[in-house]
Amino acid sequence: MESQPTLETAEFRAELQPERGSNGGYSLVIDGVTQSHVNPDDPRDLQLPYVRRIAAVLGALPGEAPAVLHLGAGGLTLPRYLHAIHPFARQRVVELHPELLDFVTTHLPLPADARIELAIGDARAEVQRLAVEGDAAWDLVLVDVFAGGAVPRHVTTGEFFAELASLLAPGGVLIVNCLNGAEPEVTGDTIAAVLELLPHLLLIGSEAVLGGMTPGNTIIVASRHALDAESIAQWLGTDPLSMATGTTVVDGPMLEELAGTVRHDAAPELPAS
Secondary structure, three states: OOOOOEEEOOOOEEEEEEEEEEOEEEEEEEOOEEEEEEOOOOOOOOOOHHHHHHHHHHOOOOOOOOEEEEEOOOOOHHHHHHHHHOOOOEEEEEEOOHHHHHHHHHHOOOOOOOOEEEEEOOHHHHHHHHHHHOOOOEEEEEEOOOEOOEOOHHHOOHHHHHHHHHHEEEEEEEEEEEEOOOOOHHHHHHHHHHHOOOOEEEEEEEHHHHOOOOOOEEEEEEEOOOOOHHHHHHHHHOOHHHHHOOEEEEOOOHHHHHOOOOOOOOOOOOOOO
8 A cells, every 4th residue: 555545635645544543544634634544454443432332332243143233434444343243244335426436446455255245325214215115124224424523414314213213123322423623512412313213321431521611523323222232331441542542431311411402304395486
């Protein structure tokens, strides 16, 4: 691989910067912001704190061959990791930008034996298509969709999460990566929307972010069935990076305090009379 592959588009600049992790590998940096990190020699090497928090949940997934829907591709770090821990997992990855997906897979190819299907399209449109088809067999749906430093509004509404919930298999789990950055209220509004649909919910994040003292990532995990918060907390409690960043798991009454207001799709405009 060339030392630092670069992709220039009309919308963004992407780089694969080498040797950014403690064990080597490449960081996908878009417009100066690190989006993900990939170690092609060791897909279990997860360098970013928010990815390790998601990994704590993935380790508790039941079954040998879970069906996983990823909305948002990045460097395909989590599909690679899931393949490493669940080689027979069936995965589908939806990415809006074909040039980014081609850039990543050209320079950091996926394992040849991985059951990972790559699809180009808008996350909301793909979810709507699957919902119309009645595809309710996903053991895990993972939402990691950003446009710059913000989450597109059409993937923050109650209607969107209702469509997502309809795709979950019995016992299925929804994971949403939220960023308390340009729009800090998105996390609280997402909590409110998900709680209306999936009664068992927990949050994973640093104490500083959950307390509103600093921007950062919050991971929302939800299901129709009880979540194994103890196992997730134990995984994080033995992970040096998670301990160093003060990662905590929140459930119970505090969720109601953090919940915001459910967002809704914009009403269609009525034709002029």
